[in-house]
Amino acid sequence: MASTTRKSPYWRGVRDGMPYLIVIGPFALLFGVVATEAGFSVAQTMGFTVLVIAGAAQFTAVQLLSENAPVWVVLTASLGVNLRMAMYSASLTPHLGAAPLWQRALVAYLNVDQSFATASLTYEREPQMAVSDKVAYFLGVMSHMAPVWYLFTWIGAVAGAAIPPEFALDFALPITFLALVAPAVRTLAHLAAAVVAVLAALLAAGLPPGTGILLAGLLGMVTGAETERRMERRR
């Protein structure tokens, strides 16, 4: 593309975030549908989407609440799903740590898989970017994704009640999770983590709601980390 003017960091972010909209829209729609199908009100559904703004954790919380799991189990399992956000936060710190506190708080709220991946790759490629430009870029990436996330959740929540059971919407959740996980399985360690977590989750299915998932997830994490350590040592 021949461009004579230097694009502002904000607008570059807007452009670089565009491709994710095709994933965010349907995913948000699914959440709105799944949550209302499970018996949550539109207001509660929007509460999740605006206050939590993390698809996988929202699906987890909705699933466990609809199974009448205790609050501490719902919170532990959902926050467990979000633990990776702490890693994203750690990874952004060298780039954005010098920004004003309110800007870091805003970036933290908007730090999702897609924005983190897009921004951190750009920062790595262009380390000379000023801190204020890096913040503007990050906000640009999320400037359409966040509103689309809210809007499509609402559409799903409102239209979901009109969708008949033949559409098997119960299966939207496992399909979305498997679709998120499969591309992330890139090494033997990833595969080992996933396989052990699945087996443990199935074996622990008789435990109180959510507890089995928690144990299985932690066991999978330890398996992945241990596999990675041994493979590195063998090299």
Place this chain on the structure above:
Amino acid sequence: MTVGSGTIWLVIGLLGIGTFLLRFSFLGLVGDRRLPAWVLRHLRYTPVAFLPAIAAPLVLWPAATDGMPDPARLAAAGVTLAVGFLSKNVLLAIVAGLFALYGGLAVLPG
């Protein structure tokens, strides 16, 4: 679901605060200190461990069929995994999985 509205809002509020604190943690408080390597190594496997652990029982024992394994849903899960793994494309995997699900529900015995 028998959980009350107040409990649901409590979960929404606490989950919102907790998620924000996870995202804010290092960015807001730690500054430029680095995490120990073993912690990072474990955190790397959080999504690939938790997401399939949540999905697996739903795939094998769907509530919609009263916990009976369902050929269409099993096929849809397999197609989603295969397309996602081969294409590395989340959206494509979702679309393929939905096609397999509806195709399976129309063709396979329930």
